[in-house]
Amino acid sequence: MKASKVPEAQKAFIVKQGEQGTPVSEICREAGTSQAGYFNWKKYGDLLLDWRTAITRQNHAGIPWQSDCPWISA
Secondary structure, three states, rough: OOOOOHHHHHHHHHHHHHHHOOOHHHHHHHHHHHHHHHHHHHHHHHHHHHHHHHHHHHHHOOOOOOOOOOOOOO
């Protein structure tokens, strides 16, 4: 899969603008991205950030990573 040319910070800023009420068409036109990309970032962006945040917090707290899947070991 081709890597995204839009940095994660810019994606987060674009999604936040949409949540504040700015029309999506205007945001995407100014950023030079597609509306489909915007809605994908909005749909999946929180999942990735939440997952990364949870793993980071576990690592900083010294909690070993545990999986609910028996075939994956820490």
